[in-house]
Amino acid sequence: MKKIMLVDDEMHVLRIMKLSLEKQGYDITTFNNGQVAFDALQQGWPDVLITDIQMPRMTGEELCKNIELKYPERSFLIIVLTSRTEIEHREWSAKINNLQFLEKPVSMRNLISKLADYFAQH
C-alpha cells in the first residue's frame, strides 16, 4: 500500500482528503503543521508528501527546504497545494527536485488522477 503524508493546518481539508484518498486505497497519515511532519520523516518516508504552504510553526516552503537539506537523497514526490500560482514560488522551488504544485481550490479528482499517473510510472 502506497503511503501518503498530508500536511495542512485546515482540519476540514485534512479530513476530507484523508477520507477521499483512503477510499482509493492509500495509507494516509495527517499532520497539522510542517514541523510535526518533518519530525515524522525520521520514522520513515512516504511515497508522496502533500503539503499546504501557509501553516503555523513550519510553513510548506520551509518544510520543503528542510527536507532538501536533510534528505538530499529523497526519492518521494512532494505535492504543494498553493493558493498562488506556481510561477510565484519559482524562486525557492527551482532548487528542489521532484516537486509539483497544485493550485487551490483543489479538485480531489484531479489529485487522485495525478497520484494514479505518478504511481503508474514509479
Place this chain on the structure above:
Amino acid sequence: MKLSNEKPGFIMILASLLVMAITVYVLFDNQHQNREKLAQEQGLGLARLMSSISWSQLSTGPGQMSLLELFRQGQSNPDFAYGVIVDVNAQVQSEVTARGIIVPVASLPAEPLSWLNQRIVEGLDGHSKFIESHAPLFQNGELRGFVRLGYIKPQLDFSYAQMPFIATLTLPIFLLTPLFYFFLRQEMKPLRKINESIDKLTKGQLAQSVELTPSSEMSQFMERFNQFIDFTQARMQQLNAEQSDLVTSGKLLSYKNSKVESILQTMPEAILVIDKAGVVSYANQKIHSLLGLDPVDVINKKPHEWCKTAEVINILSGSHNKGAAITISSAAISSDQSGQDKKLDVRTYPLFAPTDDSKLLGRLVVIRDITEQHFEQQRQGEFVAQIAHELKTPLNVLSMYSESLLDDELVSEKHRIEAANVIHDEVERLSSLIQNLLSITKYELGGLLIERQRVRILDFLQDVFDNLIKSDRVKGVRFEIDLPREMSALFIDKALMRIAINNLMTNAIKYNKPGGLVTLEARESEHYIDISVLDEGYGISQQDQQHIFDKFFRSEDNNIREQTGHGLGLSLTQQIVQLHQGELSVKSTLGTGSQFRIRLDKDKDSMAGN
C-alpha cells in the same frame, strides 16, 4: 542780485578811474616836459646868439632900451623869467625880468669849457627853480662878462583852472565806461545762464535751454550751446532710464533667482545639476536627507568623488544616457547616517540652452526617495497574495466537500451532514472575510462613511452580546456581561460599531483557553464611555502587541496559528474606532489573557452627532 555778479562792474569802474588818472597824468607830464625842453632850447640858443654880440653893444647903461630889452620883448615864451648881463665880477650891468621875478644870485664858471652852459638855479624865495643858460661875452676877444637867461622850471601841479580841461578829457571815458559795462553785462547774461544751466546739470537737475538774446553776437554759440544742453539732457534722461531699467531688471532677476532657488529647495526631490564636464554645479538641500551629504560636499566635484554606489555613479556620470536621452533608473544607496537601505529613483534629464535646443548644457538629476512607495508596493503585493490565500482556503474546503458529495461511495448520511455543516461554516467564513475586506478597502479609499445615529449604549451592547452567544462560533467558553445600570446615549454608527465589537468578541472566543471567560464590560466617566472585551486566553506578547492592528498580521504563536483567521479583524476594528474619533487599546499578559478597550469621547461624539 548777488554782489559777486557785479564784480566785473566794480572792476570796470576802478579801471576806468585808473585810466582817467593815468591819462591826466601823462598829459600833464608831457606838457611839462615840452615846456622844460622849450625853455632849455630857447635859453641856450638865445645865450649863444647873444654871446656873438660884442660886450659894448650889450652893456648899456640903465634906462636905455638895450638889446636885452629887445630880446625880452620879442620873447613869446610865458616861462621867461629873467635876462642879466654881468661883468666878470658878477656885477649886473643890465637886466630884464618877468613880472614878480627877482634874479637869483649865482656864481659864474671860471673854466672856459663851461662858459657856455645850462644849469638849474634856485630862486631867492627858496622854492622856485629856474633853468638858466649862460654864455660868455667878449670885447675884442677878451672876456668881459656873461649873459644869463633864466626860464621858470615848470612844476607838476594842478590848479583849479585846469579842471574844465580835465573834465572834458575824462568825461568821455566816464560816460563810456558804464555804457560799455551795461553792454558787457547784457552780453554776459547768457553766459551767467549757461553757468546756472551747467550747475544744474552737474547736480543732476533738469536744466532749461538758455533764452536767446536776438541781438547777441553769441547767438550762434548760444544756439549750439542750447543744442548741447538739449542733447546732454536727453542723454542724461536716457542714461537715467537705462539705469532704472537696469536696477529694475536686476531686482527682478534677483527676485526670480531667489524664487527659483526657493522652489528648488522646497521640492521634495533632491536636485543636482551636472555640467558638461561631469562636475556637479548645483545641489539642493534635499540631498542631505536622501544621500546623507551636504550640497558643499558635492558641488564642484565629480560623482565618483562622493557617491559610493556604482550604479548611481554610472547614471550620474552619464554612461547610461547618450546625450539627450532620458535615463530612468533606481538604485539602493546605503546612507552613511541611518545605515538604512533606501530605495531611490534616480532620473537624469538633458539640460538644453533655453535659446538653442541643440546645445547641451549638462544634465539635471532628480533623485526621489521611493522607499515608502516600494514598501507600499510590497505590502500591496502581500495584501493581494494574502487575500488570495484567505479566499482560496475556504474555497478549497468547499471544493473538496462539495465534490465528495458527488461521490456515491462516500455519501453516507453522516458524511452528508458533516459536509453540509462544513460547507455552511466555510461560506460564513468567506462571507465575513469578504465583508471585512470590503469595509477595509472602502475605508482605505475614503469611502467608508460613518452614519451616526443616537444609540442607547446599554441596549446596544446587550443586543450585540445576546446575538453573539447564540451563534455557532461559541464553543467551550463562558460569557459574562458587566454593564452599569444607566448609561448615556451616544451618536455612533450602529452597524460599524457592531462589527468592531463582534470582531473583538470573536477574537476573545477564538483565542481563549478551553472553558475560559469572555467578558463584555462598559464603564462611563465624565468624558468617556469605555467598552472593553476581556478574555482568559493565551495573551499577546509585547512584540506582537505592536503589530496586531496591522493588516494581515498573524502571530507566529502556535496557539494563535491553530485558529483560522485572516488578520483583518483588529485592523478593521481600529479603523472603525478611529472613524468615531475614539481610541482602541490593548493590555495583555502572556498566559493570563487580554483586554481590548474602545474609548469613546462623549464630547466629540455629541458634536459629531449633531
